[in-house]
Amino acid sequence: MTDVANAESTSSVRKLHLGWALVLISVAQLMVVLDGTIVNIALPYIQHDLDISTANLRWVVTGYALAFGSLLLLGGRLGDLYGRRKIFMAGLIVFGIASLLGGLATSETTLLAARALQGLGAALASPAALALITTTFPAGPARNRAFAVYAAMSGVGAAVGLLLGGWLTGLDSVFGLDVEGWRLTLLINTPIGIVTALLAPRFLAESESHPGELDLPGAVTGTLGVLGLVYGISRAGSDGWGDTWTLASLAAGLVLLVVFLVLERRVEHPLLPVRVFANRTRASSFVAMFFAPAAMFAMFYYLSQYIQNVMGYSPIKAGVAFLPFCFALVAAAGLVSNLASRIDARYLAGTGTLMAAVALFGFTRLPNDTTLPMRDLQGQYWTDLFPFIVVMAFGMGMVFVPLTLTAVHHLRAEDSGIGSGVLNTMQQVGGALGLSLLGTIATQTIDDLSATVRQAAAASGVQPTADQMKVASQQIFTAGASDAFLLGAGLMLVASLVTWIFLNVKHEELATDGPEAPVHVG
Structure with missing residues (x-):
């Protein structure tokens, strides 16, 4: 009887520990995820307080994304080599200190440097966090639920960032102290990051380390290659695909990545072992997770502008408008975590991508009749936005959970970190590419329609009033955003095709641990 009680007590303690x-x-x-969007709403206030030029303002966001995206592979491998808990803690501490520096910044240079340092901290912590799930939670329902929560955090982070950013930016004092609200969007990370790092040794076990095996040539070429690629793609979104620096950056990035791949096949302990891509299911998961976030990030970008610029919502109200996305994605992730042990990942993720594609197509039907009374425009949220926001959230919940499971399943224990790094890199590079491609399409439509309106006004000889120009600009923006959503739906369909055709893993296999068994030719 005592043994049974002890066993039950031990089980309860372990569940609490997990x-x-x-x-x-x-x-x-x-x-880590919400920091990519939390400062977006605060950008006008940051620009005013620190006297940042319009051309350099985008680096407040882009600097973080560049450092984060380019260092993910290195961050994932460092966790494999030196201990994932150790690198996880180091990343959180770096992130917390960088957030403090950014929140207290009194110059443009200090803020931009702090944002890049935040990206470094995120690149260390994020792949280590995903890898720690595989080493902390046993395969099966417990791990499925853990991956569901992780995937939900990845999905809702952008929406929470918009909401939290809008609220914090509106504050002008904390505990009776006068402080610019935009600084709080950075300072809030410091106590959270430091406390989480300090608690990690209590609840997270350290992984085996392999010091002395770091592939320095691979680290340099791989990091610089991804940096060149992400920078080129990001620059294309603002300066065009024909810009000299865009083309030079993309070319340099591709050359360095080719050199990186050649080096990785020749060194004894590569930064990115080729075996990570050897499994077809794993490789198809990476590809699908490249295209799906590309469409989702674009949804947030254009829909948040439509809600504010066309529907007239305030920043905080715009953030609230995305709350249904958070709730629906969390609900979908919880449901899918239970279904993953009974239904193959192909059917879950394939259905999810189709739902997301339908939602994105639904956004192409957004009304642009801004001559309606504001109460009618706001009423359109429930008829023209809310249904598709919920469908999109459920679809992405069905995509993130199974693809996260399959992307790191059957990896060798010593490759969990780099596998997580590859998955995160695919999401970041895919998101950057998606925004640039959709931005190109939207900008082209907006420019063409603007030119047509100017020509029509000149031909008629009648100068439009300010109200007429405002209505025209809102209609033109909606048309451009609609074209972007249509391309986003196309990208989501590509992810769907990859999932249905190549994602071939049975749900029974996801309940097993360990690397894939080698195939013996008899």
């Missing part, structure tokens, strides 16, 4: 471990990992992932 629960706190998941809380720490989830908080870290949410913090």
Whole structure:
């Protein structure tokens, strides 16, 4: 009887231990993801207070994305070599200190440097967080639920960032102290990051380390290659695909990545082992997770502008408008985590991508009749936005959970970190490419329609009033955004095709641990 009681007590303690471990990992992932969008609403205030030029303002966002995206592979491998918990903690501490520096910044240079340092911290913490799930939670329902929570944090982070950014930016004092609201969007990370790092040794076990095996040539060429690629893609979104620096950056990035791949086949301990891509299911998961976030990030970008610029919502109200996305994605992730042990990942992720594609197509039907009374425009949220926001959230929940499971399943224990790094890199590079491609399409439509309106006004000889120009600009923006959503639906269909054709893993296999068994030719 005593043995049974002891066993039950031990089981309860372990469940509590795993629960706190998941809380720490989830908080870290949410913090890393939302930091990509939390400062967006605060940008006008940052520009005014620090006197940043319009041309340099985008680097407040882009600097973080560049450092984060280009260093993910290195961050993932460092976790494999030196201990994932150690690198996880180091990433959170770097992130917290960088957030403090950014929140206290009094110059443009200090802020931009702090944002890049935040990207470094995120690149260390994020792949280590995903890898820690595979080493902390046993395969099966427990791991499925953990991956569902992780995937939900990855999905809702952007929406939470918009909401939290809008609220914090509107504050002008904290605890009776006068402070610019935009600084709080950065300072809030410091206590969260530091406390999470300090609690990590209590609830997270350290992984085996392999010091002395770092592939320095691969680290340099791989990091610079991804940096060149992400920078070129990001620059294309603002300066065009024909810009000299865009083309030079893309070319340099591709050349360095080719050199990187050649080096990786020749060194004994490569930064990115080729075996990570050897499994067809894993490789198809990476590809699908490249295209799906590309469409989702674009949804947030254009829909947040439509809600504010066309529907007239305030920043905080625009953030609230995305709350249904958060709730629906969390609900979908919880449901899919249970279904993953009974239904093959292909059917879950394939259905999810189709739902997301339908939602994106639904956004192409957004009304642009801004002559309606504001109450009618706001009423359109429930008829023209809300249904598709919920469908998009459910679809992405069905995509993120199974693809995260399959992307790191059957990896060798020593490759968990780099596998997580590849998955995160695909999301970041895919998101950057998606925004640039959709931005190109939207900008072209907006420019063409603007030119047509100017020509029509000149031909008629009648100068439009300010109200007429405002209505025209809102209609033109809606047309451009609609074209972007249509391309986004196309990208999501590509992810769907990859999933249905190549994602071939049975749900029974996801309940097993360990690397894939070698095939013996008899």
